[in-house]
Amino acid sequence: MAKGESVAGTDIPPGGFVQLLTPDGERVDSVTSADGTTYSVDFTDEEYRELYRDLVTVRRLDTEAVALQRQGELGIWASLLGQEAAQVGSGRALRPQDMAFPTYREHGVLYCRGIDPIMPFGLFRGVDQGGWDANEFKFNQYTIVIGSQTLHATGYAMGVTMDGKTGSTDGEAVIAYFGDGATSQGEVNEAFVWSGVFNSPIVFFCQNNQYAISEPLERQTRVPLYQRAGGYGFPGIRVDGNDVLATYAVTRAALDNARSGQGPTLIEAYTYRMGAHTSSDDPTRYRIASEVESWKAKDPISRLRAFLTKQKIAKKDFFTEVDDVANQKALDLRERVLAMPDPEPVALFDHVYPNGSPEIDAQRDAFTRYQASFEGSGH
Ligand SMILES: Cc1ncc(C[n+]2csc(CCOP(=O)(O)OP(=O)(O)O)c2C)c(N)n1
Protein backbone atom coordinates (compact mmCIF):
# COMPACT_ATOMS: atom_id res chain seq x y z
CA MET A 1 0.00 0.00 0.00
CA ALA A 2 1.30 3.45 -0.85
CA LYS A 3 1.85 6.14 1.75
CA GLY A 4 -0.98 8.50 2.54
CA GLU A 5 -4.69 8.05 2.68
CA SER A 6 -6.69 5.15 1.46
CA VAL A 7 -10.27 4.06 1.61
CA ALA A 8 -10.55 1.07 3.95
CA GLY A 9 -11.11 -2.47 2.69
CA THR A 10 -14.46 -2.98 1.06
CA ASP A 11 -16.70 -5.67 -0.41
CA ILE A 12 -17.72 -5.72 -4.06
CA PRO A 13 -21.22 -4.24 -4.28
CA PRO A 14 -23.86 -6.30 -6.13
CA GLY A 15 -23.31 -5.85 -9.85
CA GLY A 16 -20.03 -4.14 -9.09
CA PHE A 17 -16.42 -4.98 -9.74
CA VAL A 18 -13.03 -5.08 -8.11
CA GLN A 19 -11.70 -1.54 -8.01
CA LEU A 20 -8.57 -0.41 -6.20
CA LEU A 21 -8.26 3.03 -7.79
CA THR A 22 -11.32 5.22 -8.27
CA PRO A 23 -11.71 7.45 -11.34
CA ASP A 24 -10.68 10.37 -9.07
CA GLY A 25 -7.44 8.64 -8.18
CA GLU A 26 -8.41 7.50 -4.65
CA ARG A 27 -6.83 4.23 -3.51
CA VAL A 28 -9.09 1.53 -2.11
CA ASP A 29 -6.99 -0.52 0.28
CA SER A 30 -8.46 -3.92 -0.61
CA VAL A 31 -11.59 -5.47 -2.05
CA THR A 32 -13.17 -8.76 -1.03
CA SER A 33 -15.23 -10.76 -3.50
CA ALA A 34 -18.28 -12.89 -2.74
CA ASP A 35 -16.11 -16.03 -2.47
CA GLY A 36 -14.00 -14.39 0.22
CA THR A 37 -10.92 -13.61 -1.91
CA THR A 38 -9.28 -10.34 -0.94
CA TYR A 39 -7.59 -8.35 -3.69
CA SER A 40 -4.96 -5.70 -3.09
CA VAL A 41 -1.58 -4.58 -4.41
CA ASP A 42 1.58 -3.60 -2.64
CA PHE A 43 3.68 -1.62 -5.08
CA THR A 44 6.70 0.52 -4.38
CA ASP A 45 6.62 4.12 -5.57
CA GLU A 46 8.92 3.15 -8.43
CA GLU A 47 6.56 0.34 -9.47
CA TYR A 48 3.61 2.74 -9.52
CA ARG A 49 5.61 5.11 -11.71
CA GLU A 50 6.56 2.29 -14.08
CA LEU A 51 2.92 1.31 -14.51
CA TYR A 52 2.16 4.91 -15.41
CA ARG A 53 5.02 4.92 -17.92
CA ASP A 54 3.66 1.74 -19.51
CA LEU A 55 0.16 3.19 -19.84
CA VAL A 56 1.37 6.43 -21.43
CA THR A 57 3.77 4.62 -23.76
CA VAL A 58 1.25 2.13 -25.10
CA ARG A 59 -1.29 4.90 -25.67
CA ARG A 60 1.26 7.09 -27.45
CA LEU A 61 2.39 4.25 -29.74
CA ASP A 62 -1.24 3.48 -30.50
CA THR A 63 -1.92 7.12 -31.38
CA GLU A 64 1.01 7.01 -33.79
CA ALA A 65 -0.38 3.85 -35.38
CA VAL A 66 -3.78 5.51 -35.91
CA ALA A 67 -2.03 8.48 -37.54
CA LEU A 68 0.06 6.21 -39.77
CA GLN A 69 -3.08 4.43 -40.94
CA ARG A 70 -4.82 7.72 -41.67
CA GLN A 71 -1.79 8.80 -43.71
CA GLY A 72 -2.07 5.68 -45.83
CA GLU A 73 0.94 3.93 -44.30
CA LEU A 74 -1.00 1.04 -42.75
CA GLY A 75 -3.80 -0.93 -44.34
CA ILE A 76 -5.77 -1.09 -41.10
CA TRP A 77 -5.25 -0.60 -37.37
CA ALA A 78 -7.18 -1.86 -34.34
CA SER A 79 -6.73 0.77 -31.63
CA LEU A 80 -6.47 -0.10 -27.94
CA LEU A 81 -7.49 3.42 -26.83
CA GLY A 82 -9.29 3.18 -23.47
CA GLN A 83 -8.13 -0.38 -22.80
CA GLU A 84 -4.59 0.43 -21.68
CA ALA A 85 -5.15 -0.45 -18.01
CA ALA A 86 -6.77 -3.80 -18.79
CA GLN A 87 -3.81 -4.70 -20.98
CA VAL A 88 -0.95 -3.32 -18.90
CA GLY A 89 -2.45 -4.56 -15.62
CA SER A 90 -2.90 -8.10 -16.92
CA GLY A 91 0.31 -8.02 -19.00
CA ARG A 92 2.44 -7.04 -16.01
CA ALA A 93 0.69 -9.67 -13.86
CA LEU A 94 2.07 -12.41 -16.10
CA ARG A 95 5.16 -14.16 -14.79
CA PRO A 96 7.97 -14.84 -17.28
CA GLN A 97 7.01 -18.51 -17.74
CA ASP A 98 3.34 -17.74 -18.51
CA MET A 99 2.02 -18.03 -22.07
CA ALA A 100 -0.38 -15.49 -23.59
CA PHE A 101 -2.76 -15.87 -26.54
CA PRO A 102 -3.84 -12.45 -27.88
CA THR A 103 -6.47 -11.17 -30.29
CA TYR A 104 -5.54 -8.42 -32.76
CA ARG A 105 -5.87 -5.58 -30.23
CA GLU A 106 -3.40 -6.63 -27.52
CA HIS A 107 -0.62 -4.16 -28.37
CA GLY A 108 -0.31 -3.25 -24.68
CA VAL A 109 0.19 -6.86 -23.61
CA LEU A 110 2.69 -7.33 -26.45
CA TYR A 111 4.63 -4.35 -25.12
CA CYS A 112 4.61 -5.78 -21.58
CA ARG A 113 6.00 -9.08 -22.90
CA GLY A 114 9.09 -7.21 -24.07
CA ILE A 115 8.39 -7.58 -27.79
CA ASP A 116 9.63 -4.79 -30.04
CA PRO A 117 6.46 -2.73 -30.70
CA ILE A 118 7.33 -2.60 -34.41
CA MET A 119 6.49 -6.31 -34.71
CA PRO A 120 2.74 -6.13 -35.47
CA PHE A 121 3.23 -3.27 -37.92
CA GLY A 122 4.40 -5.56 -40.70
CA LEU A 123 1.05 -7.30 -40.50
CA PHE A 124 -0.99 -4.09 -40.50
CA ARG A 125 1.15 -2.57 -43.28
CA GLY A 126 0.82 -5.77 -45.26
CA VAL A 127 4.54 -6.32 -45.78
CA ASP A 128 5.02 -9.43 -43.65
CA GLN A 129 3.12 -11.75 -41.34
CA GLY A 130 3.91 -9.66 -38.25
CA GLY A 131 5.86 -12.56 -36.89
CA TRP A 132 7.70 -12.70 -33.60
CA ASP A 133 8.93 -15.82 -31.88
CA ALA A 134 5.92 -16.93 -29.84
CA ASN A 135 8.00 -19.32 -27.74
CA GLU A 136 10.75 -16.85 -26.99
CA PHE A 137 8.36 -14.16 -25.78
CA LYS A 138 5.62 -16.49 -24.55
CA PHE A 139 3.14 -14.50 -26.62
CA ASN A 140 1.38 -16.17 -29.53
CA GLN A 141 0.68 -14.52 -32.90
CA TYR A 142 -2.21 -12.06 -33.21
CA THR A 143 -5.42 -13.92 -34.02
CA ILE A 144 -8.18 -12.40 -36.09
CA VAL A 145 -10.60 -15.34 -36.25
CA ILE A 146 -12.78 -14.38 -33.31
CA GLY A 147 -12.55 -16.74 -30.34
CA SER A 148 -10.27 -19.28 -32.00
CA GLN A 149 -7.30 -18.40 -29.81
CA THR A 150 -9.25 -19.48 -26.72
CA LEU A 151 -9.11 -23.04 -28.09
CA HIS A 152 -5.42 -22.74 -28.96
CA ALA A 153 -4.84 -21.58 -25.40
CA THR A 154 -6.95 -24.42 -24.02
CA GLY A 155 -4.95 -27.02 -25.90
CA TYR A 156 -1.70 -25.37 -24.83
CA ALA A 157 -2.82 -25.34 -21.19
CA MET A 158 -3.72 -29.04 -21.37
CA GLY A 159 -0.21 -29.59 -22.72
CA VAL A 160 1.26 -27.67 -19.78
CA THR A 161 -0.49 -30.13 -17.46
CA MET A 162 0.68 -33.13 -19.48
CA ASP A 163 4.25 -31.82 -19.35
CA GLY A 164 3.98 -31.67 -15.56
CA LYS A 165 4.69 -27.93 -15.54
CA THR A 166 1.76 -27.04 -13.33
CA GLY A 167 0.62 -27.74 -9.77
CA SER A 168 3.24 -25.65 -8.00
CA THR A 169 3.75 -22.02 -7.13
CA ASP A 170 6.41 -21.67 -9.85
CA GLY A 171 4.37 -23.55 -12.45
CA GLU A 172 3.28 -22.22 -15.82
CA ALA A 173 -0.09 -20.60 -16.45
CA VAL A 174 -1.80 -19.60 -19.68
CA ILE A 175 -3.90 -16.54 -20.43
CA ALA A 176 -6.36 -16.23 -23.31
CA TYR A 177 -7.48 -12.76 -24.35
CA PHE A 178 -10.80 -12.22 -26.10
CA GLY A 179 -13.61 -9.69 -26.36
CA ASP A 180 -17.23 -9.47 -25.27
CA GLY A 181 -18.33 -10.36 -28.78
CA ALA A 182 -16.17 -13.47 -28.80
CA THR A 183 -18.20 -14.89 -25.91
CA SER A 184 -20.97 -15.55 -28.47
CA GLN A 185 -18.69 -17.81 -30.50
CA GLY A 186 -18.99 -21.59 -30.16
CA GLU A 187 -15.21 -21.88 -29.75
CA VAL A 188 -15.29 -19.95 -26.50
CA ASN A 189 -17.96 -22.27 -25.10
CA GLU A 190 -15.82 -25.27 -26.09
CA ALA A 191 -12.75 -23.72 -24.54
CA PHE A 192 -14.64 -23.16 -21.26
CA VAL A 193 -15.95 -26.75 -21.24
CA TRP A 194 -12.59 -28.38 -21.93
CA SER A 195 -10.63 -26.16 -19.58
CA GLY A 196 -13.20 -26.69 -16.85
CA VAL A 197 -13.38 -30.46 -17.01
CA PHE A 198 -9.60 -30.82 -17.35
CA ASN A 199 -9.03 -28.27 -14.59
CA SER A 200 -6.46 -26.62 -16.85
CA PRO A 201 -4.04 -23.89 -15.76
CA ILE A 202 -5.73 -21.13 -17.77
CA VAL A 203 -7.13 -17.66 -17.23
CA PHE A 204 -9.78 -16.42 -19.64
CA PHE A 205 -9.34 -12.66 -19.85
CA CYS A 206 -12.33 -11.02 -21.48
CA GLN A 207 -11.99 -7.32 -22.26
CA ASN A 208 -15.59 -6.26 -22.24
CA ASN A 209 -15.19 -3.03 -24.20
CA GLN A 210 -18.99 -2.91 -24.65
CA TYR A 211 -18.99 -3.50 -28.40
CA ALA A 212 -18.34 -6.15 -31.02
CA ILE A 213 -17.84 -3.77 -33.93
CA SER A 214 -21.32 -2.13 -33.92
CA GLU A 215 -23.10 -4.73 -31.78
CA PRO A 216 -23.53 -3.60 -28.18
CA LEU A 217 -23.11 -5.86 -25.16
CA GLU A 218 -26.86 -6.45 -24.80
CA ARG A 219 -26.74 -8.34 -28.11
CA GLN A 220 -24.17 -10.76 -26.63
CA THR A 221 -25.59 -11.69 -23.26
CA ARG A 222 -28.48 -11.43 -20.82
CA VAL A 223 -26.27 -11.92 -17.78
CA PRO A 224 -23.02 -10.23 -16.78
CA LEU A 225 -20.29 -12.05 -18.69
CA TYR A 226 -18.28 -13.08 -15.63
CA GLN A 227 -21.32 -15.01 -14.34
CA ARG A 228 -21.11 -17.37 -17.29
CA ALA A 229 -18.17 -19.10 -15.58
CA GLY A 230 -20.54 -20.62 -13.02
CA GLY A 231 -22.12 -22.76 -15.72
CA TYR A 232 -18.74 -24.32 -16.46
CA GLY A 233 -17.81 -24.89 -12.84
CA PHE A 234 -15.06 -22.35 -12.37
CA PRO A 235 -14.97 -18.89 -10.81
CA GLY A 236 -15.73 -15.69 -12.65
CA ILE A 237 -14.80 -12.23 -11.44
CA ARG A 238 -15.44 -8.76 -12.76
CA VAL A 239 -12.76 -6.12 -12.47
CA ASP A 240 -12.68 -2.44 -13.33
CA GLY A 241 -10.73 -2.74 -16.56
CA ASN A 242 -9.85 0.96 -16.46
CA ASP A 243 -8.05 0.43 -13.16
CA VAL A 244 -4.54 -0.88 -13.73
CA LEU A 245 -4.06 -1.80 -10.06
CA ALA A 246 -7.23 -3.87 -9.78
CA THR A 247 -6.60 -5.55 -13.11
CA TYR A 248 -3.10 -6.47 -11.97
CA ALA A 249 -4.33 -7.83 -8.62
CA VAL A 250 -7.14 -9.93 -10.06
CA THR A 251 -5.06 -11.33 -12.93
CA ARG A 252 -2.10 -12.15 -10.69
CA ALA A 253 -4.38 -14.03 -8.27
CA ALA A 254 -6.12 -15.95 -11.08
CA LEU A 255 -2.81 -16.90 -12.73
CA ASP A 256 -1.36 -18.04 -9.41
CA ASN A 257 -4.47 -20.15 -8.76
CA ALA A 258 -4.14 -21.66 -12.22
CA ARG A 259 -0.43 -22.47 -11.88
CA SER A 260 -0.91 -24.07 -8.49
CA GLY A 261 -3.52 -26.50 -9.78
CA GLN A 262 -6.79 -24.76 -8.94
CA GLY A 263 -7.99 -24.58 -12.53
CA PRO A 264 -9.43 -21.82 -14.72
CA THR A 265 -10.85 -18.40 -13.89
CA LEU A 266 -12.88 -16.12 -16.13
CA ILE A 267 -11.99 -12.46 -15.67
CA GLU A 268 -14.31 -9.85 -17.14
CA ALA A 269 -12.38 -6.60 -17.44
CA TYR A 270 -15.10 -3.99 -17.68
CA THR A 271 -13.83 -1.26 -19.97
CA TYR A 272 -14.68 0.76 -23.05
CA ARG A 273 -13.37 0.98 -26.58
CA MET A 274 -12.83 4.74 -26.91
CA GLY A 275 -11.98 4.64 -30.59
CA ALA A 276 -13.39 2.95 -33.64
CA HIS A 277 -13.45 -0.85 -33.84
CA THR A 278 -10.70 -0.53 -36.45
CA SER A 279 -9.71 2.25 -38.79
CA SER A 280 -12.31 0.84 -41.22
CA ASP A 281 -15.18 1.59 -38.84
CA ASP A 282 -17.19 4.74 -38.04
CA PRO A 283 -18.61 4.41 -34.51
CA THR A 284 -20.67 7.62 -34.76
CA ARG A 285 -23.14 5.54 -36.79
CA TYR A 286 -24.09 3.34 -33.85
CA ARG A 287 -23.25 5.04 -30.55
CA ILE A 288 -23.92 8.42 -29.06
CA ALA A 289 -21.30 10.99 -28.14
CA SER A 290 -22.52 11.34 -24.54
CA GLU A 291 -21.73 7.67 -23.90
CA VAL A 292 -18.15 8.17 -25.07
CA GLU A 293 -17.91 11.34 -22.96
CA SER A 294 -19.06 9.49 -19.82
CA TRP A 295 -16.21 7.01 -20.25
CA LYS A 296 -13.65 9.79 -20.66
CA ALA A 297 -14.24 10.55 -16.99
CA LYS A 298 -13.09 7.00 -16.19
CA ASP A 299 -9.85 7.29 -18.13
CA PRO A 300 -7.22 4.80 -16.95
CA ILE A 301 -4.27 7.16 -17.29
CA SER A 302 -5.69 10.29 -15.68
CA ARG A 303 -6.77 8.38 -12.57
CA LEU A 304 -3.27 6.97 -12.01
CA ARG A 305 -1.77 10.37 -12.64
CA ALA A 306 -4.16 11.91 -10.08
CA PHE A 307 -3.15 9.24 -7.56
CA LEU A 308 0.59 9.71 -8.17
CA THR A 309 0.22 13.47 -7.79
CA LYS A 310 -1.95 13.35 -4.67
CA GLN A 311 0.35 10.85 -2.99
CA LYS A 312 3.43 12.85 -4.06
CA ILE A 313 4.83 9.76 -5.78
CA ALA A 314 5.53 11.79 -8.92
CA LYS A 315 5.91 15.45 -9.80
CA LYS A 316 5.44 17.46 -12.96
CA ASP A 317 8.99 16.77 -14.14
CA PHE A 318 8.32 13.05 -14.12
CA PHE A 319 5.15 13.38 -16.19
CA THR A 320 6.95 15.61 -18.71
CA GLU A 321 9.83 13.15 -18.99
CA VAL A 322 7.43 10.21 -19.52
CA ASP A 323 5.65 12.13 -22.29
CA ASP A 324 8.95 13.07 -23.94
CA VAL A 325 10.28 9.52 -23.91
CA ALA A 326 6.97 8.13 -25.22
CA ASN A 327 6.99 10.76 -28.00
CA GLN A 328 10.50 9.78 -28.99
CA LYS A 329 9.53 6.11 -29.05
CA ALA A 330 6.55 6.93 -31.28
CA LEU A 331 8.71 8.92 -33.69
CA ASP A 332 11.29 6.11 -33.86
CA LEU A 333 8.48 3.68 -34.53
CA ARG A 334 7.16 5.87 -37.34
CA GLU A 335 10.56 6.07 -39.01
CA ARG A 336 11.03 2.33 -38.80
CA VAL A 337 7.54 1.61 -40.17
CA LEU A 338 8.18 3.90 -43.14
CA ALA A 339 11.49 2.16 -43.77
CA MET A 340 9.96 -1.33 -43.87
CA PRO A 341 10.85 -2.86 -47.23
CA ASP A 342 7.98 -3.73 -49.54
CA PRO A 343 8.00 -7.44 -50.37
CA GLU A 344 8.02 -8.73 -53.94
CA PRO A 345 4.33 -9.17 -54.86
CA VAL A 346 4.91 -12.86 -55.57
CA ALA A 347 5.86 -13.35 -51.92
CA LEU A 348 2.10 -13.32 -51.32
CA PHE A 349 2.15 -17.04 -52.04
CA ASP A 350 4.88 -17.87 -49.51
CA HIS A 351 4.01 -19.29 -46.10
CA VAL A 352 0.48 -20.35 -47.07
CA TYR A 353 1.48 -23.96 -46.41
CA PRO A 354 4.68 -24.98 -44.64
CA ASN A 355 5.59 -27.44 -47.44
CA GLY A 356 3.85 -25.81 -50.41
CA SER A 357 0.83 -27.13 -52.32
CA PRO A 358 0.17 -27.83 -56.02
CA GLU A 359 -2.76 -25.41 -56.04
CA ILE A 360 -0.71 -22.54 -54.60
CA ASP A 361 2.15 -23.40 -56.99
CA ALA A 362 -0.27 -23.10 -59.92
CA GLN A 363 -1.57 -19.78 -58.64
CA ARG A 364 1.99 -18.49 -58.22
CA ASP A 365 2.83 -19.50 -61.80
CA ALA A 366 -0.29 -17.79 -63.14
CA PHE A 367 0.50 -14.64 -61.17
CA THR A 368 4.11 -14.63 -62.39
CA ARG A 369 2.93 -14.86 -66.02
CA TYR A 370 0.41 -12.08 -65.36
CA GLN A 371 3.13 -9.85 -63.91
CA ALA A 372 5.47 -10.62 -66.83
CA SER A 373 2.73 -9.54 -69.27
CA PHE A 374 3.21 -5.95 -68.01
CA GLU A 375 6.95 -5.94 -68.46
CA GLY A 376 8.03 -3.39 -71.01
CA SER A 377 4.48 -2.01 -71.30
CA GLY A 378 5.29 0.95 -69.04
CA HIS A 379 2.77 -0.13 -66.33
C1 LIG B 1 -15.08 -16.01 -36.69
C2 LIG B 1 -15.15 -14.56 -37.04
N1 LIG B 1 -16.35 -13.99 -37.26
C3 LIG B 1 -16.44 -12.69 -37.56
C4 LIG B 1 -15.30 -11.91 -37.64
C5 LIG B 1 -15.40 -10.43 -37.96
N2 LIG B 1 -15.11 -9.67 -36.75
C6 LIG B 1 -13.90 -9.08 -36.57
S1 LIG B 1 -13.79 -8.29 -35.10
C7 LIG B 1 -15.38 -8.72 -34.68
C8 LIG B 1 -15.97 -8.27 -33.37
C9 LIG B 1 -15.25 -8.78 -32.16
O1 LIG B 1 -15.73 -8.17 -31.01
P1 LIG B 1 -15.13 -8.46 -29.60
O2 LIG B 1 -14.94 -9.92 -29.39
O3 LIG B 1 -15.96 -7.75 -28.59
O4 LIG B 1 -13.65 -7.83 -29.65
P2 LIG B 1 -13.24 -6.29 -29.84
O5 LIG B 1 -13.01 -6.08 -31.30
O6 LIG B 1 -14.32 -5.46 -29.29
O7 LIG B 1 -11.95 -6.15 -29.10
C10 LIG B 1 -15.97 -9.45 -35.70
C11 LIG B 1 -17.35 -9.97 -35.65
C12 LIG B 1 -14.06 -12.55 -37.42
N3 LIG B 1 -12.91 -11.88 -37.47
N4 LIG B 1 -14.01 -13.86 -37.11
Ligand SMILES: [Mg+2]
Ligand atom coordinates in the same frame (compact mmCIF):
# COMPACT_ATOMS: atom_id res chain seq x y z
MG1 LIG C 1 -15.68 -5.91 -27.76
